[in-house]
Amino acid sequence: QVQLVESGGGLVQAGGSLRLSCVASGRTISNGAMGWFRQASGKEREFVATISYGGGTTSYANSVKGRFTISRDNVNIVYLQMNSLKPEDTAVYYCAARRRLDPSDEEFSYNYWGQGTQVTVSS
Numbered sequence: 001q002v003q004l005v006e007s008g009g010g011l012v013q014a015g016g017s018l019r020l021s022c023v024a025s026g027r028t029i030s031n032g033a034m035g036w037f038r039q040a041s042g043k044e045r046e047f048v049a050t051i052s053y054g055g056g057t058t059s060y061a062n063s064v065k066g067r068f069t070i071s072r073d074n075v076n077i078v079y080l081q082m083n084s085l086k087p088e089d090t091a092v093y094y095c096a097a098r099r100r101l102d103p104s105d106e107e108f109s110y111n112y113w114g115q116g117t118q119v120t121v122s123s
Contacts, residue, residue: 001026001027001112002024002025002026002027002028002031002097002111002112003024003025003026003112004022004023004024004095004096004097004112004113004114005022005023005025005095005114005115006020006021006022006093006094006095006114006115006116006117007020007021007022007023007117008020008021008117009093009117009118009119010118010119010120011120011121011122012085012119012120012121012122013121013122014085014086014087014121014122014123015084015085016085016121017081017082017083017084017085018082018085018119019079019080019081019082020036020079020080020082020093020095020117020119021077021078021079022034022036022077022078022079022080022095022114023076023077024075024076024077024078024097024112025076028075028076031053031075031076031097031099031112032053032097032098032099032100032101032102033050033051033052033053033097033098033100033101033102033103033104034050034051034072034078034095034096034097034098035047035048035049035050035051035070035095035096035097035098035103035104035105035110036048036049036050036070036078036080036093036094036095036096037093037094037096037107038089038091038092038093038094038119039091039092039094039116040088040090040091040092041091043091045094045107046061047061047105047106047107048060048061048064048068048080048093049061049064049068049069049070049080050070050103050104050105051070051071051072051078051103052101052102052103053075053101053102054101055071055072057102057103058070058103059103059105061105063088064082064089067082067083067084067085068080068081068082068083069081069083078095080093082119085119085121086121087121087122087123088121089119089121090119090120090121091118091119092116092117092118092119093116093117093118093119094113094114094115094116095113095114096110096112096113096114097110097111097112098110098111098112099111
């Protein structure tokens, strides 16, 4: 099993920045590509960003492209740098990991999930 713990969420004004972190522990040999998803109140969870095992390939949702950057220090830590935040970015942000090495925007393809961290952007 792989355990994922997110941190870095909080309250920020529109136009501000936050950096989320996700640390994987446990049987991390099973950890491959990683991703960030978010769920706003009353809405379904949606894809935000994903990164390959080696960090060389990334992909973003159109709604965050150019504002958010996903990166990883090693196979066990992934970041989401969020700039120019908007009120519509308010959500619980989840880190996810999958056994496959290639990145994916498909929620069902991820094997492990964190508990989430709240991001609130005030107008």
